[in-house]
Amino acid sequence: MSRLVTRRELINLLGATGGTAAVLQAGSVLGLLPATASAAALDLLALGSTNKKVAILGGGISGLTVAYELNKRGYDCTVLEASHRCGGRIFTVRHGDLIDEIGNRQYCEFDDEPHLYFNAGAARIPTSHRSLLAYCKELGVELEVFIGENNNAFLQDDALASGKPLRMNDYKTNMRGFLSEMLAKSMSEQQMDEPFTETEAENLLSVIRSFGDLSEGDLYQGSSRNGYASGGYLIHGVQKDMLAFRDLLQSSMGRIALSAYEGEYGPCLLQPVGGMDKIIAGFLRKIEGQVKYRAMVAGIQVRDDGVEIAYDQGGARHKLQADYCFNCIPTHLAVGLDHNFPSDYIKAMKYVRRGEAYKAAFQAKERFWEKEGIYGGITRMNNSSREIWYPPHGIHKDKGVVLAAYDFGGGSYFTKMIQQERVETHLQDGEKIHSNYRDRVEKPITIAWHRMNHMLGCAARWRQSFSGWTHEEEQMYNILQAPAGGRHYVIGDQMSMNSAWMESAILSAHWAMQDLDVRVRSEIAK
Amino acid sequence: MIGKTEIIVLFSVLSFCSVKVYAAENSPELREPYNDRYCTTCHGTDGRGNYGIKAPRLAGMESWYLKRQLENFRAGIRGTHSSDREGIAMQPMAVQLSDSSITDIISWVGSWDYVATEITIEGNESLGQQLYIQCASCHGANGEGNEALGAPALRGQNDWYLATQLRNFIEGWRGSHPQDSFGQQMTLMAQSLQNDDGIKNVVSYINTLSRN
Numbered sequence: 001m002s003r004l005v006t007r008r009e010l011i012n013l014l015g016a017t018g019g020t021a022a023v024l025q026a027g028s029v030l031g032l033l034p035a036t037a038s039a040a041a042l043d044l045l046a047l048g049s050t051n052k053k054v055a056i057l058g059g060g061i062s063g064l065t066v067a068y069e070l071n072k073r074g075y076d077c078t079v080l081e082a083s084h085r086c087g088g089r090i091f092t093v094r095h096g097d098l099i100d101e102i103g104n105r106q107y108c109e110f111d112d113e114p115h116l117y118f119n120a121g122a123a124r125i126p127t128s129h130r131s132l133l134a135y136c137k138e139l140g141v142e143l144e145v146f147i148g149e150n151n152n153a154f155l156q157d158d159a160l161a162s163g164k165p166l167r168m169n170d171y172k173t174n175m176r177g178f179l180s181e182m183l184a185k186s187m188s189e190q191q192m193d194e195p196f197t198e199t200e201a202e203n204l205l206s207v208i209r210s211f212g213d214l215s216e217g218d219l220y221q222g223s224s225r226n227g228y229a230s231g232g233y234l235i236h237g238v239q240k241d242m243l244a245f246r247d248l249l250q251s252s253m254g255r256i257a258l259s260a261y262e263g264e265y266g267p268c269l270l271q272p273v274g275g276m277d278k279i280i281a282g283f284l285r286k287i288e289g290q291v292k293y294r295a296m297v298a299g300i301q302v303r304d305d306g307v308e309i310a311y312d313q314g315g316a317r318h319k320l321q322a323d324y325c326f327n328c329i330p331t332h333l334a335v336g337l338d339h340n341f342p343s344d345y346i347k348a349m350k351y352v353r354r355g356e357a358y359k360a361a362f363q364a365k366e367r368f369w370e371k372e373g374i375y376g377g378i379t380r381m382n383n384s385s386r387e388i389w390y391p392p393h394g395i396h397k398d399k400g401v402v403l404a405a406y407d408f409g410g411g412s413y414f415t416k417m418i419q420q421e422r423v424e425t426h427l428q429d430g431e432k433i434h435s436n437y438r439d440r441v442e443k444p445i446t447i448a449w450h451r452m453n454h455m456l457g458c459a460a461r462w463r464q465s466f467s468g469w470t471h472e473e474e475q476m477y478n479i480l481q482a483p484a485g486g487r488h489y490v491i492g493d494q495m496s497m498n499s500a501w502m503e504s505a506i507l508s509a510h511w512a513m514q515d516l517d518v519r520v521r522s523e524i525a526k
Numbered sequence: 527m528i529g530k531t532e533i534i535v536l537f538s539v540l541s542f543c544s545v546k547v548y549a550a551e552n553s554p555e556l557r558e559p560y561n562d563r564y565c566t567t568c569h570g571t572d573g574r575g576n577y578g579i580k581a582p583r584l585a586g587m588e589s590w591y592l593k594r595q596l597e598n599f600r601a602g603i604r605g606t607h608s609s610d611r612e613g614i615a616m617q618p619m620a621v622q623l624s625d626s627s628i629t630d631i632i633s634w635v636g637s638w639d640y641v642a643t644e645i646t647i648e649g650n651e652s653l654g655q656q657l658y659i660q661c662a663s664c665h666g667a668n669g670e671g672n673e674a675l676g677a678p679a680l681r682g683q684n685d686w687y688l689a690t691q692l693r694n695f696i697e698g699w700r701g702s703h704p705q706d707s708f709g710q711q712m713t714l715m716a717q718s719l720q721n722d723d724g725i726k727n728v729v730s731y732i733n734t735l736s737r738n
Contacts, residue, residue: 332576
């Protein structure tokens with residue numbers, strides 16, 4: 001059993017190991033926020049009278065982006081989609097929709113109302129995702145605010161406050177208060193050894209003091225930031241009691257509470273009005289008639305003068321000849337097709353691992369969270385369901401759809417269970433937050449992405465180590481990004497260093513199209 | 527003579543019928559008819575096996591062996607041990623197959639041509655040959671299998687799959703279910719391979735056994 005350390009010892013420890021950064025876990029799963037560039041303006045040659053055929057394998061957003069953009073320039077595009085719907089992991093579930101999990105087919109029974117939908121895959125758009133937002137504007141997709149961080153949502157851990165759910169702001173305000181108190185103390189004691197000017201030291205101290213709402217003497221004595229216990233409008237506010245620091249330390253959830261809304265998960269986030277698949281519908285409106293559904297690719301043969309695609313549709317095997325091919329089929333499925341890719345290309349395709357992700361949702365018979373002062377946002381729990389999301393739209397309507405569970409990275413825990421067991425787990429987990437949760441929700445749906453037909457995974461994983469890419473991984477990435485035989489491009493969020501985002505999928509398509517453009521221009525010039 | 531009442535009744539009956547037909551045509555089950563032939567999504571084009579999912583070649587597999595494995599998966603006799611990652615992924619795929627679906631799938635699989643598989647494992651073939659001697663007693667001197675003994679052909683199967691199954695048998699992650707009598711025999715037989723090198727060597731020897 002480890003012995004207890006005093007605060008002084010802990011601060012000295014921090015000093016010895018290089019500051020507070022040492023306390024934070026290395027390898028934050030959020031990673032670095034990619035640079036926000038303005039939306040890339042694609043500079044592609046319009047073909048004029050030249051004829052070029054393009055085969056697009058998979059109706060995911062990267063494939064649709066290619067179809068849309070190349071269509072505009074006069075390319076003859078055909079999209080082959082294996083399932084009955086385009087969009088892939090951009091999937092909005094509504095009344096009557098099929099959830100094609102192999103071995104656990106479900107039909108959604110939500111009421112037939114525009115606001116009662118569930119974004120089962122892509123669910124939020126960071127405003128730094130400029131290329132995606134540019135398409136939303138161009139395609140007339142109406143957007144509204146999505147709420148991730150909500151200080152009134154809950155944090156729950158059986159190890160914390162005897163398992164009682166705490167409001168996020170109660171946890172955060174108190175935790176920041178104590179952290180700041182420690183920092184402030186460490187500042188004044190170590191000032192002599194630190195290379196700060198007096199002004200810098202004063203500024204830093206004032207940041208620390210306001211960060212934690214410290215009182216006189218650099219003590220944390222509670223705050224009104226997490227709301228008053230009573231009063232505050234017409235009569236004096238009564239401050240809430242502080243939460244004891246050591247109580248807060250019983251849970252590791254602080255790491256999530258203080259970091260979950262940074263980077264791409266932080267404000268401002270957006271969503272399309274009426275469901276994420278409005279984006280897909282926007283693309284499809286522009287490429288009417290160019291998508292073949294229930295057309296499952298069986299083979300890809302890259303030749304000097306073109307690409308031959310074999311696909312199964314209507315019980316027969318067909319051939320499609322094209323000059324170029326853009327392939328957003330997940331590599332773990334593509335690698336099993338009848339192809340003639342070079343061996344180093346295949347090696348890279350095999351290297352990319354398929355991720356596991358799982359979501360579940362309920363229709364709520366009444367918007368019980370709004371009665372508890374929660375409008376949109378996410379409750380986080382230290383249990384297998386992990387998260388409850390409250391819809392930011394449809395405020396004060398009769399019903400709403402809540403996300404009941406979200407496991408990104410470890411979804412196989414739930415897929416080992418049959419449907420009833422999954423649902424029962426989510427009900428038990430939700431009951432720890434909202435009493436009568438069980439009575440107030442109905443019509444469950446579960447989405448196990450690594451079991452979804454034609455996808456079998458979410459999202460692609462390149463690097464094995466949290467601390468960064470190896471040289472070999474970077475080489476494989478470059479090999480896979482370059483077109484096989486100068487004609488076959490792998491695209492999609494799998495062909496990026498930031499998978500699981502629509503923006504990455506779109507940018508991969510742009511890269512491939514720019515590369516194609518160079519080749520086509522030089523061909524035409526001959 | 528047809529009176530008002532009869533017409534009303536007739537009209538109601540016709541309306542009811544057309545409502546029923548409309549409802550049926552729009553039922554989700556008809557919009558997306560269910561089809562048990564989804565195997566190639568994971569097992570590769572024409573069932574040639576897919577390393578990306580670790581789903582083995584089915585093309586050329588004996589129908590009696592395929593049947594037994596599908597039934598074992600369906601009943602949870604295979605694919606339920608917590609360490610059998612790939613088995614656990616396969617098991618729910620079989621859970622809702624009816625007997626007639628299994629028959630249909632077997633005939634569908636039978637329509638696929640065997641195509642030689644890629645070799646990915648390189649070990650010591652002569653050491654492997656020594657190790658293979660005792661496998662031959664059930665699986666045949668040329669890895670051709672033996673239906674009477676319930677032993678499938680090994681030649682021509684994906685080597686990465688053979689290696690995984692051998693490891694699973696050695697560890698008891700496959701074959702330890704009380705109703706899996708053939709599997710239990712395999713867990714005993716596989717012990718002789720002892721370690722990863724043994725697996726690699728015997729599999730690389732099996733790679734040399736030709737199907738032709």
